[in-house]
Amino acid sequence: xxxxxxxxxxxxxxxxxxxxxxxxxxxxxxxxxxxxxxxxxxxxxxxxxxxxxxxxxxxxxxxxxxxxxxxxxxxxxxxxxxxxxxxxxxxxxxxxxxxxxxxxxxxxxxxxxxxxxxxxxxxxxxxxxxxxxxxxxxxxxxxxxxxxxxxxxxxxxxxxxxxxxxxxxxxxxxxxxxxxxxxxxxxxxxxxxxxxxxxxxxxxxxxxxxxxxxxxxxxxxxxxxxxxxxxxxxxxxxxxxxxxxxxxxxxxxxxxxxxxxxxxxxxxxxxxxxxxxxxxxxxxxxxxxxxxxxxxxxxxxxxxxxxxxxxxxxxxxxxxxxxxxxxxxxxxxxxxxxxxxxxxxxxxxxxxxxxxxxxxxxxxxxxxxxxxxxxxxxxxxxxxxxxxxxxxxxxxxxxxxxxxxxxxxxxxxxxxxxxxxxxxxxxxxxxxxxxxxxxxxxxxxxxxxxxxxxxxxxxxxxxxxxxxxxxxxxxxxxxxxxxxxxxxxxxxxxxxxxxxxxxxxxxxxxxxxxxxxxxxxxxxxxxxxxxxxxxxxxxxxxxxxxxxxxxxxxxxxxxxxxxxxxxxxx
Numbered sequence: 001x002x003x004x005x006x007x008x009x010x011x012x013x014x015x016x017x018x019x020x021x022x023x024x025x026x027x028x029x030x031x032x033x034x035x036x037x038x039x040x041x042x043x044x045x046x047x048x049x050x051x052x053x054x055x056x057x058x059x060x061x062x063x064x065x066x067x068x069x070x071x072x073x074x075x076x077x078x079x080x081x082x083x084x085x086x087x088x089x090x091x092x093x094x095x096x097x098x099x100x101x102x103x104x105x106x107x108x109x110x111x112x113x114x115x116x117x118x119x120x121x122x123x124x125x126x127x128x129x130x131x132x133x134x135x136x137x138x139x140x141x142x143x144x145x146x147x148x149x150x151x152x153x154x155x156x157x158x159x160x161x162x163x164x165x166x167x168x169x170x171x172x173x174x175x176x177x178x179x180x181x182x183x184x185x186x187x188x189x190x191x192x193x194x195x196x197x198x199x200x201x202x203x204x205x206x207x208x209x210x211x212x213x214x215x216x217x218x219x220x221x222x223x224x225x226x227x228x229x230x231x232x233x234x235x236x237x238x239x240x241x242x243x244x245x246x247x248x249x250x251x252x253x254x255x256x257x258x259x260x261x262x263x264x265x266x267x268x269x270x271x272x273x274x275x276x277x278x279x280x281x282x283x284x285x286x287x288x289x290x291x292x293x294x295x296x297x298x299x300x301x302x303x304x305x306x307x308x309x310x311x312x313x314x315x316x317x318x319x320x321x322x323x324x325x326x327x328x329x330x331x332x333x334x335x336x337x338x339x340x341x342x343x344x345x346x347x348x349x350x351x352x353x354x355x356x357x358x359x360x361x362x363x364x365x366x367x368x369x370x371x372x373x374x375x376x377x378x379x380x381x382x383x384x385x386x387x388x389x390x391x392x393x394x395x396x397x398x399x400x401x402x403x404x405x406x407x408x409x410x411x412x413x414x415x416x417x418x419x420x421x422x423x424x425x426x427x428x429x430x431x432x433x434x435x436x437x438x439x440x441x442x443x444x445x446x447x448x449x450x451x452x453x454x455x456x457x458x459x460x461x462x463x464x465x466x467x468x469x470x471x472x473x474x475x476x477x478x479x480x481x482x483x484x485x486x487x488x489x490x491x492x493x494x495x496x497x498x499x500x501x502x503x504x505x506x507x508x509x510x511x512x513x514x515x516x517x518x519x520x521x522x523x524x525x526x527x528x529x530x531x532x533x534x535x536x537x538x539x540x541x542x543x544x545x546x547x548x549x550x551x552x553x554x555x556x557x558x559x560x561x562x563x564x565x566x567x568x569x570x
Contacts, residue, residue: 030091033058033106040230043118043125044140045133049230051122052141053092053114056150057106066111067179067342068145068155071096072138072170073163074211076114077121078227079220083213089220093121099158102312102331110343111150115141117166119215119234122227126237127215129208129245130165130190130258138166139173146177153177156342160184160310161282165260168290171271172263180270180298180341182334185279185308188286190258191250196285197474198248198463199440200502203281208245212238248463261290270298270341272334274311274323277361277479278537281308285460285477288373288425300337302330303373303480304361305538315536324365325532362421362480363447363457363542365534368526374424374478378520383560385411385491385515392439392495394505398456399544406546408494409512412448412553413560415486420563424520425478426458430493431471433511439464439495440503441510443476443517446490446546447483452553454490454546457481461501469513489560490548491517525566 030036034055043050053076057066075081076093092114100106118125118133128134146153155177157167164186170178187193194204216233244254256262271294275287284303291301302311302323309322311330321327333355339345356369388409390396396407428443441462446454460476483489493512496503 031055031097031100031106033100034112035060036091038122038227040122040226041144042140043123043133044136048118048125048133048137049123050118050137050141050144051116051227051230052144055092055100055106055112057109057111062150065150065152066109067152067344068111068113069105069338069342070113070115070141070145070155070157071159071163072115072117072141072157072166073159074117074120074127074214075163076116077214077217077219077231078223079217082210083217085217087221090222096158098310098312102327103335105335105338110338113145116231119237120231122219122223122231124230124232124234126234127211127241128237129211129241130169130187131254132257134166135169135173138169139175142170142175142178146175154179154342154344156180156182156338158182159186161308162187168260168264171267171269172260174267174269178269180272180338182272182337184274184310185276185282186273187282188260188290189255191255192286193282194245195248195250196283196461196501198465199461200248201283202500202502204245204502208242212241261286261293264290265293266295268294268296270296270337271300272337273299273301275301275303276306276308276537277303277477278305278307278541283477285475288478292372298341299357300333300355301358301373302360303358304367304535305363305365305541306535307537320536322535322537323532324361324535324538325367329531359530360423360480361532361535362482363538364482365532365538367530367532368528369530373480374520375522377523378423379523379563380424380427380518380520381561381563382516382518383413384558385409385493385517386556386558387512387514388493389509389511390494392506392508392510394440394496394498394503396442396494396496397499398444398459398497399546400499406492406548406552408442408492409515410552410556411491411515411558412548412556413489413562414557415450415488416483416562418485418565420483421522421526421566422457422479422481422483422520423522426476426520427473427518428460428476428491428493428515429471429473429517430515431469431513432464433469433513434464434467435508435510436506437465437467438504439506439508439510441472442494442497442501443474444492444494444497445476445517446492446548447481448488448490448548448553450486452548452550454548455542456544456546459497459500461497464510488553489519519560521563523563523567525569527569
């Protein structure tokens with residue numbers, strides 16, 4: 001009781017401090033189409049309590065059971081989603097009100113539930129960055145929502161980014177009642193979010209620190225004492241989280257606990273996934289392994305040339321949809337998915353099986369249907385690369401001006417004799433001699449136009465942990481990319497991509513004794529395409545070029561193994 005009193009005092013003190021800051025509206029009053037109430041229930045660990053905001057269809061009797069759509073999130077604090085603070089906010093957070101507005105799910109007989117992760121909003125405890133406390137809380141939230149007298153017992157989950165990660169946690173935990181998950185731009189592994197093969201991403205420090213600040217933030221002045229006391233910060237975990245996140249080995253126990261690729265493998269819970277191939281936040285390096293490791297025939301995915309956005313999200317001025325498709329395309333598919341798997345609408349009325357398992361977008365902005373991705377006819381063709389050397393000095397970036405781009409060992413193919421099509425994740429193998437331990441290695445592939453303008457296709461990095469000669473084999477980020485006749489494929493082996501990773505340079509020169517790359521080329525042409533077009537993110541990407549001089553091409557050209565002309569068409 002003493003600790004609880006101290007926690008309450010801390011919460012009130014923090015609340016008074018925050019109230020002096022500039023207010024930023026972040027929450028919304030209850031909706032006209034909903035009857036709203038709050039609930040508290042056990043987190044399942046015997047220690048903590050979770051807080052839920054419940055939106056029931058307006059005017060519906062308490063004893064009428066409905067299917068449930070659930071979001072479990074760190075972003076639902078009544079006073080604001082991140083570090084913004086609105087002391088006068090009332091009611092639940094409006095993070096997914098756009099989802100409610102577009103789908104009309106309350107009018108269609110669903111209940112929408114929002115649950116705070118431990119340590120956030122009105123839930124007690126402390127956050128642990130996707131660890132056992134959060135995974136257990138997700139399981140408890142699903143089973144609580146499924147067991148309520150107003151629930152049919154079937155729960156679907158929806159989220160984007162962190163609360164898309166919680167949907168995948170639900171799949172890994174397999175709670176009673178979980179019927180389907182819509183996960184937009186999720187995290188698949190805590191390690192993969194912060195590191196790529198031992199090298200830190202640019203956001204690997206600031207983003208985790210942000211979540212400690214979100215955890216510490218109190219509710220609004222209109223929240224109940226129970227909300228404030230329950231959500232009072234338990235700061236003991238902040239340093240633990242940040243300290244444990246410094247481990248750059250994926251085999252560390254801390255990271256294995258947060259590896260959903262292993263934990264969710266074989267899950268039969270239907271998943272509707274979106275993954276941007278040009279993501280700058282939740283990168284695509286684990287998306288395909290996760291999706292392809294699931295069981296069942298009901299899974300859906302969109303892989304597109306977009307960034308960290310919801311499937312229906314538009315540009316700030318509302319003039320364009322970020323995915324390059326009409327808003328209704330994603331919304332209608334998503335609701336057929338939920339209606340069939342959560343509401344129980346017969347397949348003939350919600351024909352999800354008639355829709356392709358995967359809809360993927362190429363660099364020309366065209367969407368098409370695939371049964372799998374990488375597609376079955378994507379064959380890995382290996383080509384030897386040039387030997388050479390590079391400076392481990394953090395002096396290269398993937399795109400930019402001539403001074404900062406193209407520093408390292410180039411290998412540039414012959415001109416494409418015909419159109420070729422990459423679809424999948426290239427594999428780079430490098431035998432290098434590193435004078436010092438913990439040396440950086442980066443692989444970049446480019447589409448080089450006849451005028452020497454190069455556009456990035458794939459990227460990846462690897463930390464050479466030892467010194468002396470060693471072999472590194474690693475995957476680059478996947479892409480779906482058409483190389484036009486006359487274009488060349490360029491591969492750069494270098495020491496950094498400083499606009500993507502936080503490299504710690506050794507200041508040494510690394511010798512590349514030999515290298516090769518496996519490139520996943522399609523063998524069959526695609527000629528049938530779905531509705532949709534270019535995206536704002538794709539257009540931005542295509543404008544971010546790197547110059548390659550005629551002399552570089554002449555000096556580093558070698559013969560790559562290329563596929564025959566694309567055959568057939570479907």
